[in-house]
Amino acid sequence: MTDLAIAANGLRKSYGDKVVLDGVDLAVPEGTIFSLLGPNGAGKTTAVKILSTLVSPDPGSGRISVGGHDLATDPQAARAAIGVTGQFSAVDGLITGEENMLLMADLHHLSRHEGRRVAAELLARFDLTEAAKKPASTYSGGMKRRLDIAMTLVGAPRIIFLDEPTTGLDPRSRHTMWRIIRELVADGVTVFLTTQYLEEADQLADRIAVLHDGTIAAQGTAEELKRIVPGGHVRLRFTDPAAYRSAATALREASPDDASLALRIPSDGSQRALRSVLDRLDSAGVEADELTVHTPDLDDVFFALTGGVDLPHQPTEAAR
Ligand SMILES: Nc1ncnc2c1ncn2[C@@H]1O[C@H](COP(=O)(O)OP(=O)(O)OP(=O)(O)O)[C@@H](O)[C@H]1O
Numbered sequence: 001m002t003d004l005a006i007a008a009n010g011l012r013k014s015y016g017d018k019v020v021l022d023g024v025d026l027a028v029p030e031g032t033i034f035s036l037l038g039p040n041g042a043g044k045t046t047a048v049k050i051l052s053t054l055v056s057p058d059p060g061s062g063r064i065s066v067g068g069h070d071l072a073t074d075p076q077a078a079r080a081a082i083g084v085t086g087q088f089s090a091v092d093g094l095i096t097g098e099e100n101m102l103l104m105a106d107l108h109h110l111s112r113h114e115g116r117r118v119a120a121e122l123l124a125r126f127d128l129t130e131a132a133k134k135p136a137s138t139y140s141g142g143m144k145r146r147l148d149i150a151m152t153l154v155g156a157p158r159i160i161f162l163d164e165p166t167t168g169l170d171p172r173s174r175h176t177m178w179r180i181i182r183e184l185v186a187d188g189v190t191v192f193l194t195t196q197y198l199e200e201a202d203q204l205a206d207r208i209a210v211l212h213d214g215t216i217a218a219q220g221t222a223e224e225l226k227r228i229v230p231g232g233h234v235r236l237r238f239t240d241p242a243a244y245r246s247a248a249t250a251l252r253e254a255s256p257d258d259a260s261l262a263l264r265i266p267s268d269g270s271q272r273a274l275r276s277v278l279d280r281l282d283s284a285g286v287e288a289d290e291l292t293v294h295t296p297d298l299d300d301v302f303f304a305l306t307g308g309v310d311l312p313h314q315p316t317e318a319a320r
Pocket of ligand 1: 043
């Protein structure tokens with residue numbers, strides 16, 4: 001057994017002439033959240049389908065192992081270790097939440113007694129006990145999504161693939177889902193998450209990979225990815241025009257914005273850089289009325305990586 005829950009080398013997949021995955025390497029340590037980001041059609045779902053044994057990779061692909069099992073030689077064992085919650089819900093709306101759970105328990109060959117115990121426990125955990133006897137078609141989007149994950153957990157998988165788990169959910173339901181995902185990982189489960197929401201990857205993922213043109217354009221922690229795009233700065237705002245002019249003289253590298261009496265100073269936002277700005281303001285005897293630090297966010301990274309902008313360097317092999 002390896003300490004990587006998911007390991008893939010040179011993952012390739014084409015549909016006819018269309019190359020969807022063109023040599024993708026993935027390494028997801030056990031008990032972590034990995035997020036695959038990419039624009040629509042980038043191949044995220046295809047990657048999830050291959051890793052969860054629903055679709056075969058092209059013959060040119062390298063070794064893929066999931067849960068320590070080689071997908072080529074032991075797909076059955078890999079399948080037993082995973083759970084998949086896709087973009088299209090497995091929930092049957094015609095039967096109740098509880099019946100959906102019991103159906104999953106049957107599929108996993110749990111005894112009647114054990115099935116009822118597991119179903120009740122998971123329904124309670126996902127705050128669905130009250131709604132358990134109602135048809136799932138009457139559930140809200142958030143409740144359906146929670147039921148979907150609860151159904152995935154009936155088989156106690158060690159690795160869970162969540163394909164866009166919060167698409168279409170309101171902010172409250174999205175936060176509930178984030179709490180659920182964090183709790184899963186606290187229990188030692190590995191989560192492979194695809195999302196269109198950069199904030200979601202930023203909030204949850206230990207590591208993020210950006211998929212673009214069939215390859216991984218960059219991967220690392222959210223902080224590592226943010227460091228590869230320029231744009232960090234400190235913004236100082238003044239109410240007194242004289243103070244504004246003195247500050248502009250003291251901070252020669254600043255870009256002035258005369259209309260709003262604001263100065264923009266390129267900065268990595270570190271403590272040392274901030275101290276240098278404040279020291280120079282002190283020496284000039286001026287005080288800013290407002291100071292804000294802007295660090296690039298994942299949106300900046302995403303658009304830079306998938307929009308053809310030239311970047312200085314990419315920490316693809318950044319230390320784990
Ligand atoms: N079975 C298939 N046959 C032919 N083409 C396919 C098939 N499945 C996916 N594709 C194509 O492969 C590309 C990647 O699709 P995929 O669903 O993996 O993207 P995605 O990143 O998950 O996109 P989205 O965010 O829109 O869900 C798309 O161009 C899609 O049309």
